[in-house]
Amino acid sequence: MPEGHHLHRLAAALDEAFAGTTPEVSSPQGRFTGGAALLDGHPVVEAFAAGKHLFVEFAGAAYLHVHLGLIGQFDITPLVAPDTVPPAVGAVRVRLRNEGYVADLRGATLCETATAGDVEQVLGRLGPDPLRPGVDPAPAWARIAKSPRTIADLLMDQSVLAGVGNVYRSETLFRHRVDPFRPGREIRRATFDAIWRDLLLLMPIGVRLGQIVTMADQVEDVLGEGVDTSLVPPLGGTVSAWRRGVVGGAVERRYYVYKRQGEPCLVCGSRIRTAVVAGRNLFWCGRCQRRR
């Protein structure tokens, strides 16, 4: 679930639900009792995301710093009435609750309180995040252009580009017919620019829909429905709208190469291949993605 689009969407929804309120903070599971006690009773200033990191600022106390990892979830539920609070189901590490919403965090790989200095340190470790308005891709290009590591490896390195994960990696490399095993220093500037521009298009769509969409026909459909892909935060809208997806209803989940190993390439028909790169399953077409 969580690549950068997911965290930015989540941050927007948390901001919508909790900013300006003073939620009760608890740890039903008991593994974040101290942190919850520190944050409880302090107003939420804002929630924001950087790459795959999520921060919630509590005035006069600290930041809540969350990384969902591979399997984490932070579910926001609108309360039908203020006193109809659902019981915590499963391993809820953190629960935020105000008059209108309950948000439950489960399975996060990281959940801690952080100072402003800690937050700065995390932000400083991250490469440019395509979902941050006005961000400069130059540092990412500088790293890639001099690296002997493969482009597939580099795209997953959060200090090179923040927020790109395993689906966007395979899919953007396919969209631009780039050989995933090409060293960064052999990637042409024009190719990097095209990939970056593509992320600027695809990731906001992911934020808007709560889903990764990469296939050209689906991207066209989304754009045809007038989804604003330029404006990232502030996102506006209600939390329930976010949960539904602004365009209404999920887009059919299909990709060019992701998880399609052994199936025919939709462009050339050759079998989609897979291999573990940077610890994750990479998918690509060995015929379409050559020499770029």
Add this chain to the structure above:
DNA sequence: CCTCTATGGCGAA
């Protein structure tokens, strides 16, 4: 019951 998988990332070796 068990094993496997998942859109991450860390530290040990």
Add this chain to the structure above:
DNA sequence: TCGCCCTAGAGGC
């Protein structure tokens, strides 16, 4: 490169 952390759901026996 490997093992491990986090959790839930699917599938096999």
